[in-house]
Amino acid sequence: MMEFTQAEALGVLATVAKTLIILVGAVLMAALMIPIERRLLGLWQDRYGPNRVGPFGSLQVVADMVKIFFKEDWIPPFADKAVFVVAPAIIMVTSLLAFAVIPFTPTWTVANLNVGVLFLLAMSSLGVYSVIFAGWASDNKYALIGAMRTAAQMISYEVFMGLSLLGVVLLAGSFNLGDIIESQRGMWNVIPQFPAFVIFFIAGCAEIHRAPFDLPEAEQELTAGYHTEYSGMKFGMFFVGEYLGIVLISCLVTVLFFGGWLGPWLPGFVWFFLKAFTFMCFFVLLRASTVRPRYDQLMAFGWKILLPIAIVNVAITGAIVVATS
Amino acid sequence: MKNAAQTAFSATSSVLRTIGMTFMHSFRKRETVLYPEEKPYLPPRYRGRIVLTRDPDGAERCVACNLCSVSCPVDCISVVKAEDETGRWYPETFRINFSRCIYCGFCEDACPTYAIQLTPDFEMGEFDRQNMVYEKSDLTIAGVGKRPGYNFYRVAGMAVGGKDKGEAENEAKPVNIKTLLP
Amino acid sequence: MAHITIDGREYDVDDTENLLAVALSKGFDLPYFCWHPELHSVGACRQCAVKSYRNDEDEKGMVVMACMTPCSDGGRFEIDDEEAAEMRAQVIEWLMTNHPHDCPVCEEGGECHLQDMTLMTGHTQRRYRGAKRTHTNQDLGPFINHEMNRCIACYRCVRYYRDYADGDDLRALGSHNNVYFGRERDGAFDNEFSGNLVEVCPTGVFTDKTLGAHYNRKWDMQNAPGICTHCSLGCNTSPGSRQGVLKRIQNRFHGEINHYFLCDRGRFGAGFVNRDDRPRQPLVRNADGVLEPRDMDAMRATMEEVLAATTGMIGVGSPRASLEDNYALRNLVGADFFTTGMSAHDQAASLAGKAALEAHAERIATLREVESCDAVLVLGEDVTQTAPRVALSLRQARRNRHLELAAQNKIPKWHARAVRDIGQYNNSPIFSATTQATRLDDIVIEPQRLRPDGIAELGFAIAHALDNTAPAVKQLDDDTQALVDSIAATLKGAKKPLIVAGTSLGDPAIVHAANNAMKALAAANAEARLFVTFAEANSLGLAMMDAPDIEQAFTAIENGTADTLVVMQNCLYERAPKARVDAVVKKAKNVIVMDHSLNRTVGEAATHVLPAGSFAEADGTLVNNEGRAQRFFQVFIPDAPMQEGWRWAADLADVAGRDPEWAGMDDIIDAIVADYPALAGIKDAAPSQSFRKFGMRFPRSPHRYAARTALYANVNVRERRPTVDADSPLSYSMEGYYGEGQPPSTLAFAWSPGWDSNQAAITRFQDEVGGHLKGGDPGTRLITPGTDTAFAPADVTRVDGWQAVPMYHIFGSESQSARAEAIAERMPEPVFRVNAEGAKTLGITPGNDLSLTIDGETHAFPLDVDPSLPDQTIAVPVGMHGVCGVRLPVGVEPK
Structure with a gap:
């Protein structure tokens, strides 16, 4: 049996505490995104959005949460019960696991992995299971069509996401996210890797199926896609999972292209938060302004435009890195 | 190639322009009317609380024909016909379950006597659903509502109190069946 | 067979039919007014205009009236033709010029043929702005309401009333635009079938007054397939109700029985269901002789004591x-202690x-078949009063001669006016022997007025004349013998002779005589038919239950078993004279009555009353004549605790410790069949009960049944859960499968898109207009051929001196309908004749x-003279308005 020293024990405790704070923080942020999104949508659509519950509608999220907790947790009799229950949990778990490798400040990170970027890609790949399971277990044609769309969309856009990251990794010479941030002390990656940033952002949007890439749950055609049959807290988990995705992608953009915690005067965490929050708001702006493409347009755009650009970007970056080293 | 580049440029710029335009809405005035602090004007033909009106003579307009009841898509109107001693039809019961009403106004459209009318009042919230059930006495108002001047029994052919056969608008005197003259 | 083309579609059709009937049969929507499947064509209303083309080359065509156009081979017709459609629209606009703005306050609204036709032709806006013609109304008695303004002068009412039902007191009065359909003066219609005017009139001139008293629209009715319980014929009805009140009885088409028409007793006699004095709670008679209500638990305890x-x-x-x-009663008391x-x-x-029917199982006439018989002998039965609907059928039977003459002159059978004109007074022969004048006498050849023994003798004599191996009766006088011979010869020579007899004179000899005559006739004429009427709706069913009569019950009480x-x-x-019943009731410790009405037994004799459902509140099976x-x-x-009679009997059996465990009708029917x-x-x-069509039940209400979320909202704003019917495959709502594919016995009402009126909508459920219901007419024939082929002995009980014979009346002689308000108003004052x-x-x-003292009971009524009665015969009014419970005919000694 291993013996722990007091210091080691304290270290473990600190890690656990840090982990909890980050996880809870992430979930809270995701939850907060709900009223923020509704207010912002209101702002951009010349209306108010929810403004009655609490000051400026800030407690709307609490009301929504109370409501969703008290809703009947209904499992359709025709559903595959076990899979039906597991599906929403998967998206929550994979999204939260991804947060483990994100360095919010030089010291605030749960796991400082050397293969952080790969871990992220792995986690986002796992997320597709949640959707497929949900669609399959629901035994409902809308849910299944939604799930099939999601699977195709996520698998395709993962390719461009990975390719766009390669440029950043080449520049930093490391898969470690902390190293990537440190490599941007001179210049944020967004400048040398602008095409990669654009592709990553678009692919990120598609990964978490946010507007305009919300085809899997296109309500006009598919009622609610893969989560048609979900209600109560299980639906809530899908819902929070989606907002967790927004927070995650925003954090990643900050880390990979906008120098993470780097910035003058203010503490690192504040810089990180400000940058990430800007992107979260931008996600809402995208939803307020863009239209949903057709499914074939989505695939054509990915494979015929994003893929060549990403490959060219990697090639040029690689050439420059080789030339300068 | 040139065309493709043009398309790519125009597509990208149109998306960016859209995003920009949407963002600029941050600085526009909001359209929302902050009810109940601010009460909007509702036109007379607004579809709110349902009333039963009276004809110009002050008698009930409703003749209990049941057309509102049958046209109601949520089946929330119940009418029971009765007849007074002069043969005039009137509703013995006229009940609207407003907790089911969707204020579609079909009943008003269906009403052949202009008795049932929708009004611009919609503030009918109740804590007890039972209070949403309105009986005839709750529905009947004293006036003619939006349709002054119309009196169904003055047009219909049936004889009722105060109007015998042949005394309605556009009616000839009753035929004398005992005469052989053409 | 003729091959014709309608709207480009080709059909092989019956060439003896007219185009309108064929088009309707084939499912076309073609408007019409004056035509009716039973009244046929006169071409008066000009509404059914279609385009007819001479041949394939003809492109112009001409507009003809479909109802007056024979379906000749090669015919090419267009209903969907611009010119014809324009003509139809124009005709309806003329008809509508004087029609009042009455629909909202008209009882016909929602099931109005005129509304349907107006919509069908597309005339939705009135252009006429001139003054409208008006009429004053007449008071037509308790059955029918008159609103003459609404008349469109289609003449259907007089054609039905005068030409079909042979009534005399409804006429077209006045001329041209002033024509008026009414009686000479106010008063109820004479004819026993006047109620059908309500359905025959295509608009709201004649409406049902009993419905008007508690009116609701057709679409709001909760109906069920019903069987009339007021006589033995078993006419199909469609009773309509709302909120637990029986609103009206409508005709329900049955291709073998009543088809389109009912009698007034059947249509207006159901009012007893709504009476306030009906027992609605279990009642127990207290020491003061007053019936006291008990709740269910207390009643159960009481019944436990009683049965123990x-x-x-x-x-x-x-x-x-x-x-x-x-059967449930038989199960309760035991097979040996059950009486009929x-x-x-x-x-x-x-x-x-029953024996007569069994002897002629394959020759039993259905009511519809009666209409096709061309020679009829009625033995003893005053059918108009005892089984009214058959009187209307007999009136059609006499017209077979008209049809025969028409056929000889190549006049199509549907050409109503021409058939009538060529027929004139040449009727098919109808013979009748009754105790006194009947309402059918106008179509009977030499009506015979005999005492019951004489009627039986006449029957036996005819049997003997037809077949001299049949037992003869003693010497007849020459006139009678001549008559007997002529009747026998006529029956023998007819294409389809019919013998009608019944049990109303209470003399089995008359039925035996009819049976003998039928046996003799059947040997000579294979097409011969027999029609027997019984006293009540299920008399034959009870006869088939093989149990002793009520006397055994009385004896059992009297001797203490x-x-x-x-x-x-x-x-x-x-069922028995008052003195006898009183004695039995006095001797009996308990008289437990399960009934739906406050009759004399409930009111005076019962010690315990259990409120049973009437025909409207129960399911059941009746066996007709x-x-x-x-x-x-x-x-x-019904509101609890009222329930079906058989459920009460099953509950009592449960109290007695022998719960039959019947969950629903299926179980009890299985038990009956087993026994x-x-x-x-x-x-x-x-x-x-478990039968479903595409997994669905069959609705009791039309799909537009309204006010479901408001009907009981005053009691509780939360809607009631629809009741599930444990006894039948019908649903208590508009939900379920409704349409041609459903078994006709479950068809609660008639409606089809565009056709709201009862008589027109049913077309969509018939194999051809006026024919039979798709899927077969409801009901199963139970009579199996018997082995008894021998002639019955010609035994006649002769009464010397004064004899009292029963005198029935359509209104009053049947006790349930007599409790209906409208019928009570029409009951005659009782008289001896x-x-x-x-x-x-x-x-x-x-x-x-x-x-007059009969069976120990003395009655005093005014004396009336009826010259038709035989000597020394007193006609005694039978039923609620007169004498009941005594045995008739019987010898009497008037003082």
Whole structure:
């Protein structure tokens, strides 16, 4: 049996505490995104959005949460019960696991992995299971069509996401996210890797199926896609999972292209938060302004435009890195 | 190639322009009317609380024909016909379950006597659903509502109190069946 | 067969039909007014205009009236033709010029043929702005309301009333635009079938007054397939209800029985269901002789005591209750202690009737078949008063001669006016022997007025004349012999002769005589038909239950083998003289009555009353006079604790510790079939409870049944859960499968898109217009051929001196309908009738009371002279308005 020293024990405790704070923080942020999104949508659509519950509608999220907790947790009799229950949990778990490798400040990170970027890609790949399971277990044609769309969309856009990251990794010479941030002390990656940033952002949007890439749950055609049959807290988990995705992608953009915690005067965490929050708001702006493409347009755009650009970007970056080293 | 580049440029710029335009809405005035602090004007033909009106003579307009009841898509109107001693039809019961009403106004459209009318009042919230059930006495108002001047029994052919056969608008005197003259 | 083209589609059709009937049969929507499947064509209204083309080359065509156009081979017709459509629209606009703006306050609204046709032709806006013609109305009595303004002068009413029902007091009065349809003066219609005017009139001129008293629209009715319980014919009805109130009876088409028409007793006699004085709670008679209500728990305790203390129960069934109710009673009291509830003489006559039917199982006429018989002999039965609907059929039977003459002159059968004109007074022969003048006498050749023994003798004599191996009666006088010979010859020579007899005179000899005559006739004429009428709706069913008559029940109480009388929907005072019943009731420790009405037994004799459902509140099976088992269904669910008679009997059996465990009708029907193999057919009379069409039940209400979320909102704003019917495949709502594909026995009402009126909508459910229902007419025939082929002996009980014979009346003689308000208003004042000679002999001036003692009971009614009565014969009014419970005919000694 291993013996722990007091210091080691304290270290473990600190890690656990840090982990909890980050996880809870992430979930809270995701939850907060709900009223923020509704207010912002209101702002951009010349209306108010929810403004009655609490000051400026800030407690709307609490009301929504109370409501969703008290809703009947209904499992359709025709559903595959076990899979039906597991599906929403998967998206929550994979999204939260991804947060483990994100360095919010030089010291605030749960796991400082050397293969952080790969871990992220792995986690986002796992997320597709949640959707497929949900669609399959629901035994409902809308849910299944939604799930099939999601699977195709996520698998395709993962390719461009990975390719766009390669440029950043080449520049930093490391898969470690902390190293990537440190490599941007001179210049944020967004400048040398602008095409990669654009592709990553678009692919990120598609990964978490946010507007305009919300085809899997296109309500006009598919009622609610893969989560048609979900209600109560299980639906809530899908819902929070989606907002967790927004927070995650925003954090990643900050880390990979906008120098993470780097910035003058203010503490690192504040810089990180400000940058990430800007992107979260931008996600809402995208939803307020863009239209949903057709499914074939989505695939054509990915494979015929994003893929060549990403490959060219990697090639040029690689050439420059080789030339300068 | 040139065309493709043009398309790519125009597509990208149109998306960016859209995003920009949407963002600029941050600085526009909001359209929302902050009810109940601010009460909007509702036109007379607004579809709110349902009333039963009276004809110009002050008698009930409703003749209990049941057309509102049958046209109601949520089946929330119940009418029971009765007849007074002069043969005039009137509703013995006229009940609207407003907790089911969707204020579609079909009943008003269906009403052949202009008795049932929708009004611009919609503030009918109740804590007890039972209070949403309105009986005839709750529905009947004293006036003619939006349709002054119309009196169904003055047009219909049936004889009722105060109007015998042949005394309605556009009616000839009753035929004398005992005469052989053409 | 003719090959014709309608709107480009080709059909092989019956060439004896007219185009309108064929087009409707093929499912086309073609508007019409004056045509009716039973009244045929006169071409008066000009509404059914279509385009007819001479041949394939003809492109112009000409507009013709479909109802007056024969379907000749090669015909090419266009309904969907611009010119024809324009003509139809124009015609309806003319018809509508004077039609008042009345629809909202018109009882026809929602089932109005005129509304349907106006919409069908597309005339939706009135252009006429001139003054409208008006008419004053007449008071037409308690049945029918008159609103003459609405008339469009289609003449359907007079054609039905005068030409079809042979009525005389409805006429077209006045001329041209002033034509008026009414009576000479105010008053109720004379004819017993006037109620059909309500359905025949395509608009709201004649409406049902009994419905008007508690009106709701057709779409708001909760209906059920019903069977009329007011006589033995088993006419199909469609009772409509709302909120637990029976609103009206409508005709329900049955291709073999009543088809389009009912009698007034059947249509207006159901009012007894809505009476306030009906028992609605379990009642127990207290020491003061007053019935006190009990709640269900208390009643159960009381019944436990009663049944524990009893030394024996004896059951009194009822020929007006369903087989299920009677069987449940039999199950309660035990097979040996069950009686039919029929009086001895009625049971004897009914059994004779049953034997006659069995002897001629394949020659039993259906009511519809009666219309196609071209020579008729009526023995003893005043059908207009005892089984009214058959009188209307007999009136059609006499027109077979008209059709024959028309056929000889190549006039199509549907050409109503021409057939009438060529027929004139050349009727098919109808012979009738009754105790006194009847309402059919106008179409009878030399009506015979004989005492019951004389009628039986006449029957036996005709049998003998047809077949001299049949027993003869003693020497007849020459006139009678000549008559007998001519009747026999006519019957023998006819294409399809018919013999009608019945049990109403309470003399089995008459039925035996008819049976003999039929046996003799059948040998000579294979097409011969027999029609037997019985006393009540289920008399034949009870006769088939093979149980003793009510006398056994009385004897059991009198000699002490039983001390508890259990009565199922029967009135003892209608079955035996009052003194006898009083004595039995006094001797009996308990009289437990399950009934739906406050009759004399409930009011005076019962010690315990259990409120049973009437026909509208129960399901059941009745066997009509042709042995057809027909199911009637619950129209609405009565307020608890009222329930079906058989459920009460099953509850009592449970109290006695022998719970039969019947969950629903299916279980009790299975039990009946197990006990009575002869009744096995009742299982097929209607689909079982579990029957579904595409997984759906069959609706009791039209799909636009309104106000579901407001009807009971004053009681509780939360809607009631729809009740699930454990007894039938019908639903208590508009939900379910409704349409041509459903079994006709479950068709609660008639409606089809564009056709709201009862008589027109049913077309969509018929194999051809006026034919039979798609899927077969409901009911199963139970009569199996008997082995008895021998002639009955010509035994006649002769009464010397004065004899009292029963005198029935359509309104009053049947006790349930007599409790209906409208019928009660039409009940005649009771009188004794004798001929002028008799009045002189008795020394009583007509108008003064005659006091007559029958079966120990003395009655005094004014004396009336009826010259048609035989000598020394007193006609006694039978029923609620007169004398009931005594045995008739019987010898009497008037003083």
